[in-house]
Amino acid sequence: MHPSNNFSRSQESLSHPCDKLSGKDIHRYLNFWELLKNILNPHLFVYFCVMDYPSKVLAKAVDEISGLPGIGRKTALRLALHLLKQPASRAVSLGNSLISLVNDIKYCKECHNFSDFEVCEICSNPKRHDELICIVEDVRDVIAIENTGKYTGKYLILGGKISPMEGIGPAQLNIPSIEKKINDGRVKEFIFALSATMEGDTTAYYIYKKFKNFDISFSSIARGISVGDELEYADEISLGRSIVNRLPYNEGN
Template identity: 75%
Template sequence: MDYSSKVLAKAVEEISGLPGIGKKSALRLALHLLRQPESQAIALANALKNLVTEIRYCRECHNFSDDEICDICADSTRNDEILCIVEDVRDVMAIENTNKFRGKYLVLGGKISPMEGIGPNQLHISAIERKLNTKVVKELVFALSATMEGDTTAYYIYKRFKDFGVKFSTIARGISIGDELEYADEISLGKSIQNRIPYNEAG
């Protein structure tokens, strides 16, 4: 494709380097920006540059943060005794979005995956140890993927810290809201029967 302008060709090339955006979509986006006030593209460009140059990670939980300690870790109204172990910053956002958890987090930065060459040393597992050594934490909650890697990661952390005298728990596995029983996989269905919970009117 001949874009008849080097700045356009360069913009299309860079935009199509993003995942899920091909050359045609990239061209569509570039032409869209050219039809908008110049300030929009400049604001976008500045936001992207600031994103990668200014983002920081919380020293405590390895979540994204604007300061050395993130807002969640700095929030004294939250329960320090419950530490939720997640793989990724997106998981923190997802759980925060539910408004059902008022403890703290620890972002591992991945999960143990021999297939991808990711071992415990690449994850922030020593940060868990630091947290446990403060003797404040009473419960570790695993909020990991329901996959082999997620299970392996939880098991590794459990084995390593089981003598620290804390409670271990994991988010419930079961039938998702809206799922029809006949289409549920048998493992989820089996777990949901084994771990059945008291019924109450509020659901």
């Protein structure tokens, strides 16, 4: 075989894939990256292009952490690196607490609150008033109201609000528990403490229409909270006043 043939073959083996691109293809390729740089923040562009991890374990941790609400990949990486700088016991403690959160948390059979027992501390507290039930969307609302120190009744957590856009109807909420409370014969008043949104108003109206013929009064927290606000974001003073100054609920609310 002629030496020149060997040389040409070795040159072919060393060729770069881009060598096979036409001038037009390369031009389009460069235009694409130029466009991407103009669209993205320069720092984000660099992150997008070169983001890689020295460890698959680290990459997996970043993937999992970034799946949490409000946490992007850069924040997830920062948190993962922070944990790596801590004593191993710190990460183990965090991991164990998360496992315990999933395995050991119970739902209170009376109000659907999170609890360590079958009945939560609020429902089992003899100092809380059985005749007063505050209807809320989720656990965060209970925490917000409890922080005001102005409420001495008990709760019923719906687990959400009626929202056709999200596929949530009455059947997905804990509305049967309201009827159970009524049939127990101890409740005298239900307080609607739902978010000041169309979905919150729709949910309150549905419950009122369903149970208004029972010998029970319905009230709603005073609208010191701006329309569209979620209950958890209201300041404690405003929320406390809205509970104390609650108004009778009727179909015109």
